[in-house]
Amino acid sequence: NAASGVQVTPQGTGFTVTPAGVFIGNLAPDGSRAVHFNLTPAGETNVTFHVAWRNGLNTHTTDLALPVSFGEDKRRADLFASNIEVVPEGDIYRATGDVANAGLESARSVLVTVGPPAIPTDPYRVYVVGTLDPDDVAPFEVTFRAGADVTEVPLIIDYRDSDGNPFSVTVPFSIENRTAEGTAAPAILVPAAVAGALVLAAALAVLWYLRRRRR
Known part of the structure; x- marks a missing residue:
């Protein structure tokens, strides 16, 4: 019916x-x-x-x-960091590297910084990358402070898709093998008077040795 x-x-x-x-x-x-x-x-x-x-x-x-239900968008941007190097500069650390987009869509408003236990500090608290198109690679540079007992720091990459939805990627990196500043071996300081006495003693020893051989 x-x-x-x-x-x-x-x-x-x-x-x-x-x-x-x-x-x-x-x-x-x-x-x-x-x-x-x-x-x-x-x-x-x-x-x-x-x-x-x-x-x-x-x-x-x-x-x-x-x-x-929500499924993962297989076409969205996929960001990762590589070639991270950390160099101590006085009381701060400088981390440099590359951030790349391995996804199929552009990542917009890309920002790079570090998270706790590190403390972002000037001059590069946050590094602005901007837009990363698919297969694009861009360098970054961040500066931060970290305690003596800190061995690993999270690198945080924030970005948005074309609709303005926020995403965040965390990449931990080690600062345990931090480059140490060169330190010279401690020198032995000898007073000038003592040095003169040593030279005189050496000269007398040589003179005594020569006279003995002539006999």
């Missing part, structure tokens, strides 16, 4: 949807109609589509529940 007054209404929590419902009207036996909803979920949830219709004088309803 034909169905009349067919109406579809999405129901549930954790999302916004437009329109709030769609009126289809009449449906012939074995007939179908496509309906479209714009759904914006706040998180993974379930959406129940409530369908109501009349068959003659009788009213019927049915519910269809569909899960809303």
Whole structure:
């Protein structure tokens, strides 16, 4: 039998949807109609589509529940850091390296800094890379302080996609093999008078040796 007054209404929590419902009207036996909803979920949830219709004088309803789950966007930007080198400069450390985009979409507003236990400090608390297109590589430079007991520091790369959604990548790197400043071996200081006495003693010893050989 034909169905009349067919109406579809999405129901549930954790999302916004437009329109709030769609009126289809009449449906012939074995007939179908496509309906479209714009759904914006706040998180993974379930959406129940409530369908109501009349068959003659009788009213019927049915519910269809569909899960809303998030999958990883395989086309998004994929940032990583490499060639990281750390050099101590006085009471701060300077880390340099490269950040690359191995993804299939551009990364925008790329910023590089360090996280706790390191403390970002001037002149490069945050290094602004800007936009990294797919397969692009850009250098970075950050400066920070770290305690004597700190051996590893997290490098933090923040960026946004083309829709403005924020992402963050953390790359730990070691500062345990930090380059030490060269230190000279301690010199032995000899007073001038003592040095003169040593030279005189050496001269007398040579003179005594020569005279002895002449005898």
